[in-house]
Amino acid sequence: MATHFNESGKWHDQDCSLSYPVICYKPIPPKAGGFRVSDQDEGSITLQWNKINISTSFVLQFNGTETLIRAADGDGPVNYTVSSLTVGTKYTFTLFSVLDGVRSSGVELTTATVPQNAEDLRITAQFETNITLQWNKVNNNTSFILQFNGIEKFIYAPGGDGPVTYIVSPLNPGTSFTFTLFSVIENIRSSGARLTAATVPEHPSNFRISMLYDTNITLQWDKGNASFVLQINGSETNISAPDGDGQVFYTALSLTAATRYTFTLFCV
Known part of the structure; x- marks a missing residue:
């Protein structure tokens, strides 16, 4: 008996005792x-x-x-x-x-396989034009995509140990953003971890006294796009952003005559 091969297939064993060769061909199947x-x-x-x-x-x-x-x-x-x-x-x-x-x-x-979401997505700092995000690293092979405001930022898998830190900048002050963080391996994304945060609003502009009386003081400032907290000698009052454009007016009542007051205004 003899077995023969060629590049295109495999031959059956040949019975050499026969007076004539018997050859059966096994073709290689297609991919x-x-x-x-x-x-x-x-x-x-x-x-x-x-x-x-x-x-x-x-x-x-x-x-x-x-x-x-x-x-x-x-x-x-x-x-x-x-x-x-x-x-x-x-x-x-x-x-x-x-x-x-x-x-x-x-x-x-x-x-x-689909990677796991990054854990403990959090804010570590926020300012008027940037927000610093931090999350736990997955492993050395897993990168990330940060999605917000219709754009995506690719963040390579960092070396070393410890959390991943990323500064999102430049942003508009006093604006809320929703960040979605995807873990990525071989272009496969996780389901995404989500976090909503805002940049610090700008200081209120043109903060001033518009009227002054014995027991009340009327304050005035530019509206902007935020609500406000007014602090008077250590006590705080929330002031909602009014409708429309123009100025914001607030009257502090029941004050003591001939008394000095310190007013501090925060945008929120």
């Missing part, structure tokens, strides 16, 4: 087409590819293991879910078509 990811979450990845025929099975190879996937009945693509995977981890899958024990060359696909 599976359309090898792709159809779904993924933190612990599993669903792969999909085009079926070849009912006689062709498949071998899926990853992480040093192989899984035989029998030829599926019916039409449509083949779906296979790889489960019990590690969150936020990159995997390389190689898919072989198999017919009569002969494998095709493999098609390869690299993807990742």
Whole structure:
């Protein structure tokens, strides 16, 4: 008996005792087409590819293991879910078509499970034109995308230990922003952690006395786009932003005649 191979396939064993050669050819099956990811979450990845025929099975190879996937009945693509995977981890899958024990060359696909959200997203500082955000690092392979106001900022995975710090600048003063932070690995995003914060408002402008009496004082200032807290000798009064444009007027009543008062006005 003799076995012969060539570049295009495998020959059956040849019975050399016969007076004439008997040669059977096993062709190499075609590669599976359309090898792709159809779904993924933190612990599993669903792969999909085009079926070849009912006689062709498949071998899926990853992480040093192989899984035989029998030829599926019916039409449509083949779906296979790889489960019990590690969150936020990159995997390389190689898919072989198999017919009569002969494998095709493999098609390869690299993807990742969905990474976990960054934990403890918080504010560490805020000023009139910038806000400093901080969060716990995931690992050295996980980068981040910070989304706010319809724009996205890519933040590379930092080296070393400790939290990640990022300053968002320049921003408008006295403005509320919603930040959404995504962990990213192999272009796969987490569900996103969210935080709403505001820049410090500008100081009220043109703060002045407009009228002065024995027991009350009327104060005046430019409206701006914020509410206000008026502090009088240590006590505080909240003043809502009025409708319309123009000036804000506030009268401090029931004051003691001929007494000195210190007024401090905050935008909020």
